[in-house]
Amino acid sequence: PAQNGQNLRSPICCIMGHVDTGKTKLLDCIRGTNVQEGEAGGITQQIGATYFPAENIRERTMELKADAKLNVPGLLVIDTPGHESFTNLRSRGSGLCDIAILVVDIMHGLEPQTIESLNLLKMRNTDFIVALNKVSNLVDRLNGWKTCRNAPIRKAMNQQTKNVQDQFNGKLKQIRGQFMEQGLNTELYYKNKSMGETFSIVPTSAISGEGIPDLLLLLVQWAQRTMVKRLTYSNQVQCTVLEVKVVEGHGTTIDVVLVNGVLREGDQVVVCGLQGPIVTTIRALLTPHPMKELRVKGTYLHHKEIKAAQGIKITAQGLEHTIAGTSLHVVGPHDDLENIKEAAMED
Numbered sequence: 001p002a003q004n005g006q007n008l009r010s011p012i013c014c015i016m017g018h019v020d021t022g023k024t025k026l027l028d029c030i031r032g033t034n035v036q037e038g039e040a041g042g043i044t045q046q047i048g049a050t051y052f053p054a055e056n057i058r059e060r061t062m063e064l065k066a067d068a069k070l071n072v073p074g075l076l077v078i079d080t081p082g083h084e085s086f087t088n089l090r091s092r093g094s095g096l097c098d099i100a101i102l103v104v105d106i107m108h109g110l111e112p113q114t115i116e117s118l119n120l121l122k123m124r125n126t127d128f129i130v131a132l133n134k135v136s137n138l139v140d141r142l143n144g145w146k147t148c149r150n151a152p153i154r155k156a157m158n159q160q161t162k163n164v165q166d167q168f169n170g171k172l173k174q175i176r177g178q179f180m181e182q183g184l185n186t187e188l189y190y191k192n193k194s195m196g197e198t199f200s201i202v203p204t205s206a207i208s209g210e211g212i213p214d215l216l217l218l219l220v221q222w223a224q225r226t227m228v229k230r231l232t233y234s235n236q237v238q239c240t241v242l243e244v245k246v247v248e249g250h251g252t253t254i255d256v257v258l259v260n261g262v263l264r265e266g267d268q269v270v271v272c273g274l275q276g277p278i279v280t281t282i283r284a285l286l287t288p289h290p291m292k293e294l295r296v297k298g299t300y301l302h303h304k305e306i307k308a309a310q311g312i313k314i315t316a317q318g319l320e321h322t323i324a325g326t327s328l329h330v331v332g333p334h335d336d337l338e339n340i341k342e343a344a345m346e347d
């Protein structure tokens with residue numbers, strides 16, 4: 001996948017925002033899946049991960065005619081819950097990512113967990129793009145939003161009545177004002193002349209897909225243009241445990257995000273456990289198919305080895321008491337196991 005002599009890994013993008021702003025639905029729209037409707041109460045309660053190969057991103061952004069040169073192998077997207085009780089999961093997700101999407105419901109504007117997410121991103125200096133979602137809920141007295149399935153947002157906006165456009169502009173102005181109150185300049189992405197100082201807004205609909213091409217292209221192009229150093233692949237394993245789960249036929253497994261390095265079947269690894277360090281051997285490295293959600297039960301692909309960045313399910317013995325949110329360490333041939341056990345417990 002290395003192009004232009006660069007050896008870049010896939011950027012990791014975290015999707016954050018207030019409950020029910022449409023984070024999971026946006027991912028469903030890109031994946032062509034229906035994860036959101038399978039969630040208890042329609043509420044996300046775990047961190048998810050989905051890998052989007054560059055090929056799919058290229059296809060999805062074709063209509064923008066950007067002649068997009070994608071230097072990254074793909075994009076790994078981390079879904080997080082927006083419900084107020086999951087601050088720890090939002091923090092875990094935002095701690096892992098290179099870039100983020102902050103989803104705002106155009107009818108609601110900034111809400112408490114939008115602001116909490118914003119503060120997590122500010123704290124780590126993480127760049128983000130605002131998805132101003134649910135544009136399809138814009139209506140005037142006579143007309144509703146005219147669906148332009150999966151269209152670039154400017155094309156879709158041009159199809160709307162003057163009244164719908166006026167309503168959009170009104171909401172946009174209001175929400176830019178709310179961001180200003182949080183100390184942030186924002187602007188529609190195609191009017192943004194100073195990305196990096198001014199945060200870009202992409203209007204989207206997760207139901208009919210308007211604005212999705214824009215969102216994907218902006219994300220990948222921004223990441224590969226401004227984060228080359230950060231995204232340059234490194235052999236040093238950097239891996240975080242997202243969730244600890246019992247899976248039928250596999251026992252207790254851990255879902256991890258491999259940020260850098262390679263994991264191999266048979267690797268000796270150390271994770272942080274409730275009762276001390278857990279030393280074990282990777283039995284199987286599993287991933288869902290590309291464009292499928294790691295946290296949803298499905299068929300898994302088996303790998304002898306996997307290179308970062310990826311969301312992976314690891315099966316091994318003795319994982320029962322692993323603490324989610326901590327790092328996984330690989331024991332190399334020249335490593336001192338005792339040192340690594342200590343390092344694992346420092347998390």
Ligand code: GTP
Pocket residue numbers: 017018019020021022023024025026036042043044080081082083133134135136137204205206207208
């Ligand atoms: P949590 O993960 O629980 O925080 O919610 P979420 O942000 O993932 O939102 P979710 O995808 O669960 O969507 C919440 C509700 O909004 C669902 O009923 C969706 O169908 C609806 N929804 C999401 N996006 C859109 C959109 O673009 N337009 C409209 N009309 N409805 C949407």
Ligand code: MG
Pocket residue numbers: 023024025043044080081082
């Ligand atoms: Mg969700």
Ligand code: NA
Pocket residue numbers: 019020021042043044
């Ligand atoms: Na929801």
